[in-house]
Amino acid sequence: MTHRFPRQVLLGSLLVFWLALPITLISPQNASADTANPSGSSLKLSLLPQVHHFKNGLTLVTVNDPYSPTLTFQIWYRVGSRNEHRGRTGISHFNEHMMFTGTKKFPHGKLDTLINGVGGHLNAFTDYDFTAYFENVAPDKIDLPLAIESDRMTHLLLSPDQVERERNIVLEERRNDYDDPTQKLVEKVYSTAYAVHPYHNPVIGWEKDIQHTTRKDILNYYRAHYMPNNATIVVVGPVDDRTLVKKVRTYFGGIPRGHLAKSRIPAEPAQHHLRMTVVRKPAMLPITMMAFHAPNFRSRDAMALVVLAQVLSGGRTSLLYQDMIYHHPVAVDAEGSYDPLTHDPGLFYFYAQGLPKTSPPLLRKRLDAVIRKVRQTRVPADLLESAKKQILTQFVMNQESAFGMGMLLGMMSADRVPMTYLTDYVRKIQSVTADDLLRVARKYLRSSNETVGYLFPTGPVRHPSFSRPGRIVR
Amino acid sequence: MAPLKSLPIARTRAGVLFSSLIFLSACAHAPASAPSAGTENKKPAQVAESVSQYPVPAMHTSIYATTLANGLTVYVVPRPDLPLISFRIGIRAGSAEDPAGKGGTAALAASLLGKGTRNHDAPAIFRIVDGTGGSLEASAGRDFTTVSGDSLSTETPTLLSLASEMVSSPTFPPQEFDREKTSSMASLIDAESHPGPKGTNLFYRLLFGHGPYGHPPSGTSGSLKGISRGDLSDFVAAHYRPDRSLLVLAGDLTPKEGLSLARQYFGQWTSPELAARSSAPPRASAFSPKPGVFLVDKPELRQSTVFYGTPGIARQDPSFYNALVFNMVLGATNTSTLNRVIRQKMGLVYYIHTGLDAERHPGPFLVNFQTHAPNTKKVLTAMDKVLAEAANSPPSPEKVKAVKDQLVGGFPFLMNTTSKLASLLLVVWSDNLGLTYFTDYPDQVSRVTPESALAAGQHLLRDKPFVTVIVGPRKTLEKAGIKGQSPPASF
Numbered sequence: 001m002t003h004r005f006p007r008q009v010l011l012g013s014l015l016v017f018w019l020a021l022p023i024t025l026i027s028p029q030n031a032s033a034d035t036a037n038p039s040g041s042s043l044k045l046s047l048l049p050q051v052h053h054f055k056n057g058l059t060l061v062t063v064n065d066p067y068s069p070t071l072t073f074q075i076w077y078r079v080g081s082r083n084e085h086r087g088r089t090g091i092s093h094f095n096e097h098m099m100f101t102g103t104k105k106f107p108h109g110k111l112d113t114l115i116n117g118v119g120g121h122l123n124a125f126t127d128y129d130f131t132a133y134f135e136n137v138a139p140d141k142i143d144l145p146l147a148i149e150s151d152r153m154t155h156l157l158l159s160p161d162q163v164e165r166e167r168n169i170v171l172e173e174r175r176n177d178y179d180d181p182t183q184k185l186v187e188k189v190y191s192t193a194y195a196v197h198p199y200h201n202p203v204i205g206w207e208k209d210i211q212h213t214t215r216k217d218i219l220n221y222y223r224a225h226y227m228p229n230n231a232t233i234v235v236v237g238p239v240d241d242r243t244l245v246k247k248v249r250t251y252f253g254g255i256p257r258g259h260l261a262k263s264r265i266p267a268e269p270a271q272h273h274l275r276m277t278v279v280r281k282p283a284m285l286p287i288t289m290m291a292f293h294a295p296n297f298r299s300r301d302a303m304a305l306v307v308l309a310q311v312l313s314g315g316r317t318s319l320l321y322q323d324m325i326y327h328h329p330v331a332v333d334a335e336g337s338y339d340p341l342t343h344d345p346g347l348f349y350f351y352a353q354g355l356p357k358t359s360p361p362l363l364r365k366r367l368d369a370v371i372r373k374v375r376q377t378r379v380p381a382d383l384l385e386s387a388k389k390q391i392l393t394q395f396v397m398n399q400e401s402a403f404g405m406g407m408l409l410g411m412m413s414a415d416r417v418p419m420t421y422l423t424d425y426v427r428k429i430q431s432v433t434a435d436d437l438l439r440v441a442r443k444y445l446r447s448s449n450e451t452v453g454y455l456f457p458t459g460p461v462r463h464p465s466f467s468r469p470g471r472i473v474r
Numbered sequence: 475m476a477p478l479k480s481l482p483i484a485r486t487r488a489g490v491l492f493s494s495l496i497f498l499s500a501c502a503h504a505p506a507s508a509p510s511a512g513t514e515n516k517k518p519a520q521v522a523e524s525v526s527q528y529p530v531p532a533m534h535t536s537i538y539a540t541t542l543a544n545g546l547t548v549y550v551v552p553r554p555d556l557p558l559i560s561f562r563i564g565i566r567a568g569s570a571e572d573p574a575g576k577g578g579t580a581a582l583a584a585s586l587l588g589k590g591t592r593n594h595d596a597p598a599i600f601r602i603v604d605g606t607g608g609s610l611e612a613s614a615g616r617d618f619t620t621v622s623g624d625s626l627s628t629e630t631p632t633l634l635s636l637a638s639e640m641v642s643s644p645t646f647p648p649q650e651f652d653r654e655k656t657s658s659m660a661s662l663i664d665a666e667s668h669p670g671p672k673g674t675n676l677f678y679r680l681l682f683g684h685g686p687y688g689h690p691p692s693g694t695s696g697s698l699k700g701i702s703r704g705d706l707s708d709f710v711a712a713h714y715r716p717d718r719s720l721l722v723l724a725g726d727l728t729p730k731e732g733l734s735l736a737r738q739y740f741g742q743w744t745s746p747e748l749a750a751r752s753s754a755p756p757r758a759s760a761f762s763p764k765p766g767v768f769l770v771d772k773p774e775l776r777q778s779t780v781f782y783g784t785p786g787i788a789r790q791d792p793s794f795y796n797a798l799v800f801n802m803v804l805g806a807t808n809t810s811t812l813n814r815v816i817r818q819k820m821g822l823v824y825y826i827h828t829g830l831d832a833e834r835h836p837g838p839f840l841v842n843f844q845t846h847a848p849n850t851k852k853v854l855t856a857m858d859k860v861l862a863e864a865a866n867s868p869p870s871p872e873k874v875k876a877v878k879d880q881l882v883g884g885f886p887f888l889m890n891t892t893s894k895l896a897s898l899l900l901v902v903w904s905d906n907l908g909l910t911y912f913t914d915y916p917d918q919v920s921r922v923t924p925e926s927a928l929a930a931g932q933h934l935l936r937d938k939p940f941v942t943v944i945v946g947p948r949k950t951l952e953k954a955g956i957k958g959q960s961p962p963a964s965f
Contacts, residue, residue, distance in 0.1 A: 067555035069532045069886040109818060112809045117876050119883015138883060165821035172824035175776045175846060179669075282774045284664040315604035326596075329653060332660050355660045386604045393607035393626055399556055400891040 049409060050241045051419075052248075056257045057229025060248050061409045063236040068402040071237025073145035074134040075153075076410035078232075079225040081203045082128045082343060083263050090205015091213055091221050093126040094170055098218055099133065100124070101162040103155040108162065111148055118144065126203055129343040130414035136403060139238045142247065149233070150251040153226055163215045174207050181281040181455055189289050189453035192277040193347060197268035227258030232413035236402040268293070268345065275451040283457035285332065286354040288363035290371075291451045294338060294348040294444050297417050301443065302340040303428040304436040305348060310387035311379050311437065312336035312350075312370070317386060319373065320350075324366050330358050334367070343415045348444060360454035374441040378434035388429055395425070525729070528909035532886035533895060537909055538729040545717025546740050549899055549909075550732030551724035553892045559630040559725035560893040563621040563641060564900040567713035569693075570616050570686035570835060576701050578693015580614035580713075582658060583706040587612040587621065589650040591636070592643035596650055599636060606632050612640060616691055617834040617904045619714075624893055627726040631735065638739040641714055644706075651703050662695040669779040669844075669945040672770060676961050677781040677943045678838070680768065683761035686835045715745040720903045724896040765939040769958030771948035778847045778946025782857070783840030784938040789832045789905040796930035797839075799922045801830040802877040803869040804860070804931070805841060809876070812841070812860050820856065822849050830934075834905055839934045847950040854942075854956075865935045868924035882916045 052060040080092050102108035115122040120137035122145075135145035187202050194200035204210075233252075235244060271293055295301055313320045313335040324334040334352040350371070352363040398404045412421070523540040530537060530551070538550040572579045588603070588610060589596040603610045608625025610633050621640060623633040665671040675690050682688035689697065721740055723732040763785065787797060805812035805828030816826050823845045831837025841861075845853050889895040902911050944951060944958060951958070 065555075067534070067553070068890065069534070070890045109809065109814065112807075113876065116807055116809050116880045117883075119880050119885065119887070121884075121887065136887065138886070165818075168821040169817065169824055172777075172822075172844075172846060176824065176844065179775050179777055282667075284667045285660065315609075316600035317604040325657070326653070329656065332657050332664075353664075355656065356663060382601075382605075386607070389607035390604065393629075396556060396626065397558060397624060397893075400558070400893070402890070 052245055054228065054249065054253065056253070056255060057227075058248070058252050058255075059232040059413060060245065061232060061234045061413065062239055062241050062244055063402075063405055063409070064239050064241060065236055065402055065405070066238045068237045069138075070136055070402060071139045071142060071235065071239060072134060072136045072403045072406040073142065073149070074132055074234040074406045074410050075149045076130055076132045076232045076234065076414050077225060078129070078230050078414050079131055080127050080129045080414075081201055081205070082198045082265055083225070084198060084201065084205075087209060088205075088213055088217055088221075089201040089209045090170070090174075090203075091209075091217060092131050093204050094166070094210065094213055095218050095221055096124050096126045096131050096133075097166045097170055098158055098163065098222075099152055099156060101159070101166060102157050103151050104157065105151050105155065106148060114144060114148070120144075122148075128199055128203060130411065132407075132410055132414075134403070134406070142235070142239070142244070146247055146251040150255065153228070153231070153252075154255055156222055156226075158215055158219055158222070160215050163218065167210065167213075170204070170210055171207065174204050174210060181279060181283040181457075182287060184281060185279045185287055185289055185453050185455045188277045188279055189291050189349070189451055190347070192275050192453070193271075193291050193293065193451040194268055196266045197344060198265060199268075199344065199346070223258075224261060227260065228252060228255050229257045230260050232410060234406045234410045234413070236406045236409070265344070271449050271451075274447045277451065277453045278456065279453065280456045280458050283455060285356065286358055286360045286363065286457055287351060287453075287455040288354075288360045288367060289349060289351040289453040289455075290364065290367055291347040291349040291453070292444050292446075292449050293345060295340075295345050296342045297340040297415070297421055299340075301436075301440045303425075304432050304440040305338045305444070306340060306391065307384070307387055307429065307432045308374065308437050308440060309336050309338040309348070310391055311383055312374070314387050314390045317383060319370050319379075319383075320352075320367075323370050324352060324363075328366070330354060330362060330366050334363075341411055341415055341417060360456060364452060364454075371441070371445050374437065375445060377438075379437050381434065384432075384434055384437070388432065391429055392426060523733075525733075526909070528912065530889070530895070530912045532912070533889055537899070537912075538732065539909055540733065542716070542737065542741055544741065544743055544745070545715070546736070546743065547720045547903065548733065548736040548740075549720065549722045549724075549903075550727070550729045550736075551722065551892070551895060551899070552726075552728055552732075553724060553895075554726050556892075557627050557726050558892065559623075559625065559627045559723060559727055560896045561623045561630065561634065561637070561724070562720075562722040562896045562900050563637060564720040564722075564903055565619045565621075565641065565714055566617070566718040566904070567619045567709065568615050568617040569689065569691035571709075571713055572689070572693070573705065573709070574684065575697065576693075576705055577689035577697035578658070578691075579701055579705055579709050580619055581692050582654065582698065582701055583644070583646075583709050584612040584614040584619045584621075585658065586646050586650060586654050586706065587640040587644050588636075589654065590645040590647040591639035592645060593639055594636070595647065602632060602636060608633060610636060610640075614691055616687055618900065620897075620900060622897075630723075630727075631739075634735055634739040638743065641719070642743045644710060646703050646706050648703065651706070655698065655701070658692070659695055659698055662692060662698060665692075666695060669770075669772060669775065669777075673779050673781050673943045673945045676768065676770065677783065677840070677941060680941045680943065680961070681761075681763045681783065681785055681838050683763070685761045687831075687837055688761070716740065716743045717745060720900065722896045722899045724892045724899075763939045763941055765941060767942040767944065767956070767958035768961045769948055769951065769956070770943070770945040770961060772945055773947045773949065775946055776847060777844050778850045778944055778951060779842075779844045780850065780854070780945075781840055781842050781943040782854070782940065783829075783838040784934070784940045786830060786836050786839035786934055787832050788834065788836045789907070790834075791832065791836075793926075793930040793933060794832060795918045796922050796926045797830055797832070797934060798881070799874060799877050799919070800864070800869070800927040800931035800934070801828050801839070802880065803873050803927065804828050804864045806830070807877070807880065811864065812857065815860055816843070816853055816856050820852075822846075822853050822856075826853070826857070833901075847946045848954045850944065850946065850951055851955040861935060865928075865932050868928040871924055874922065874924045874927055878919050878922060881919045885915055 049061055049063045084091055100111060115135055118137055118141045120135055122135045124133040191200045294305055312318055320334040324331040331352040331354050336350045338348040339346055350367050352367055354363050525538050525540045528537045535551055535553055540548050567580055569580045588599050606625050606629035608629050610623045612621045621637050623637055625633055679688055721736055804810055812826050817823050823843045826843035829840045841857055889898050
């Protein structure tokens with residue numbers, strides 16, 4: 001079964017668990033109705049992550065969550081499709097598949113048997129910026145993932161027949177994407193919006209590259225990137241930090257620091273003209289996607305863009321829902337999305353799937369009208385407050401999942417996001433003003449910075465399940 | 475490290491009964507202050523509900539279960555680790571209850587619950603819900619309709635108040651009805667052209683006909699056309715009743731607070747149609763499927779999507795746990811025989827799995843995979859061989875033990891967040907599993923033997939009509955040796 005982890009889920013999982021952060025959330029309709037939480041509308045959260053750096057460069061991040069009945073162990077390598085070269089796209093993902101094909105200690109199939117045997121789950125995922133492996137197990141089974149991950153960090157066999165067999169499976173995955181018109185559209189929008197930066201390529205790679213990648217390519221790639229000083233271990237669950245540090249030292253301490261070559265990744269030059277791309281495939285409903293280059297977490301505009309995306313599509317009072325689905329129905333779905341947690345600048349994108357008898361240009365016209373609105377007028381105060389409250393509520397909700405917390409911490413480590421991003425998060429979201437939204441909308445949502453993608457249905461085919469082209473899993 | 479709250483400890487065994495007064499004074503997680511006087515004043519007259527406590531060891535908590543005077547079942551699950559509350563309302567009003575020829579009635583009704591009530595129109599509901607920062611959604615599955623609320627605990631009363639109106643006084647405003655129907659129709663038209671939904675819907679229709687699970691909960695674009703506002707009102711009048719419903723409140727609240735909220739917001743929910751309740755007999759689940767291979771031509775696809783299966787068992791079937799183990803060994807995990815042979819050895823699929831779809835009514839036992847279209851025949855042949863072997867000899871004791879360990883060890887993953895536990899409780903309730911499920915499950919699994927698993931497997935596979943549905947490019951498939959008939963338009 002395929003498991004996808006859309007970035008948007010993770011966006012919402014920017015947890016504020018590591019400081020005692022007071023969050024004031026006032027509900028005008030409900031100021032006196034707090035029987036369920038007698039402490040009123042003030043929240044204080046107090047789960048702390050611990051960060052350890054080992055001599056060989058390995059980083060360990062732990063969060064002791066005593067309420068979680070399960071534990072997640074994740075290891076994150078700072079390598080993904082952004083590190084790939086022309087002609088060998090998809091090698092990060094191919095290598096991820098190979099990580100399950102065996103070492104001398106754990107032959108092919110053994111990992112699944114061992115983890116299943118304790119009722120756990122294991123899998124992996126590859127994205128633009130990282131490749132990560134996880135084992136979710138009962139807390140007393142922590143030694144198992146430690147043994148597995150320390151072993152396959154350096155001892156992968158990469159047998160030739162396994163490479164060929166796995167190549168077929170990866171090509172099966174690739175064909176699934178090819179058959180999906182929405183995936184095709186998203187892929188084309190990214191490859192049009194990025195001319196030189198590797199975000200141009202789909203994470204799974206181009207089919208021809210998958211076919212031509214050799215065992216030697218994969219071996220070299222594995223040796224160049226899989227080493228303790230390019231990895232972060234994240235453990236969330238009922239764990240004792242000191243015990244865990246000792247265990248990690250036991251399992252990983254003997255692996256020497258490796259030589260990590262500096263990646264030279266071309267920066268995407270500023271876009272000066274509108275770009276267009278068109279997909280014509282059998283489908284039932286038209287889709288329009290509009291993508292604007294936007295900064296990542298390093299920018300002071302990032303929080304305003306997070307709130308702007310929520311104002312556009314968070315809930316049924318959002319601007320896009322109200323305009324395109326409720327008051328003047330032209331679409332079955334319309335959203336705006338922004339993810340600040342990317343290593344390099346990403347995209348703020350809109351998409352809309354139209355009702356029958358609509359067309360991509362019509363959807364674009366409606367999306368443009370909403371974009372014009374946020375560029376020209378201040379967002380009403382109640383909508384702004386509601387959006388900020390939704391964002392902060394989602395933060396708290398996502399703390400519940402040990403796995404989700406682990407994902408966030410791992411992704412932050414992979415993208416080298418400083419902890420201040422989180423420690424300041426609540427304050428920064430709360431301080432976003434209507435003027436900030438107006439400013440960032442004018443700065444980034446302009447046509448010279450835009451790539452428009454149209455999907456023109458040419459006949460009956462399949463349901464578009466929209467997701468950004470990023471993450472794929474084994 | 476900052477100090478942490480102490481863990482809640484489940485101290486009692488299942489099925490302890492005591493009066494609400496004793497229960498309320500003995501609750502383990504008393505709040506720092508009592509509920510506000512305003513809240514208390516709104517309470518309906520106290521009734522001496524008896525409360526039963528059932529431990530959920532995996533979550534270090536218990537379920538406190540009671541029934542209100544109006545027949546509403548209430549489960550409260552304290553989980554005070556975060557200032558959040560998840561609530562779920564389950565109503566025995568799923569698509570299995572859709573009127574004949576009007577598949578999608580339950581789903582359309584559910585999708586309109588938040589678009590108009592006696593006291594609020596849609597824009598007002600949108601404003602209130604978004605203003606809480608949380609969510610309030612309604613949807614219908616096959617066996618029940620669910621209303622879900624997730625929010626900070628301070629916002630729960632606001633959402634409960636709305637949810638109470640949604641289930642007791644939905645108005646289905648004409649404009650909202652038209653809008654929702656148009657949007658649902660568009661989504662269905664689109665989904666019906668996708669190989670997954672297309673294949674699934676056809677597969678279930680061929681296996682179950684007009685039975686409870688013969689049509690998709692969403693209905694089809696054809697069935698939706700014939701549904702009127704009156705149909706929705708009739709459906710709600712017949713099925714939305716407290717004595718056919720469950721309220722789960724889970725999260726940062728004590729049993730006392732949970733019961734108080736339940737009484738406050740749902741204690742007045744009545745069943746005005748009690749005498750007139752529809753006495754229509756439940757849909758007949760007896761249907762004889764016509765075996766065969768059915769091919770849906772999609773010339774533009776490179777992959778084929780395949781569903782292969784036969785009618786299975788209901789969740790209440792005594793052989794369920796044996797069938798579960800049989801299914802896991804055969805094809806439901808990444809170490810299963812099918813996965814090992816067809817993905818790991820032959821490299822022909824990205825995924826292949828079996829499914830035991832067992833809920834209130836019997837669903838199918840099925841195999842589902844996607845493969846490069848020219849390989850379809852090869853995969854089907856290998857699959858047949860694996861299935862035949864599985865039905866002939868018992869799985870090895872080692873495999874059975876491994877699967878049992880996996881099931882028991884993996885049990886906490888079914889409920890490792892409060893919202894997941896709340897949703898799981900709806901299933902436990904709907905399938906009549908009883909609240910001792912959380913303690914019984916390991917025992918039930920441990921009783922399975924290789925022989926009992928084989929017997930259950932033979933019961934599923936032997937002398938049964940099998941249906942194969944393939945969605946893919948017909949020409950390529952025929953070239954690869956696949957022969958299939960076009961699916962019947964309707965029954």
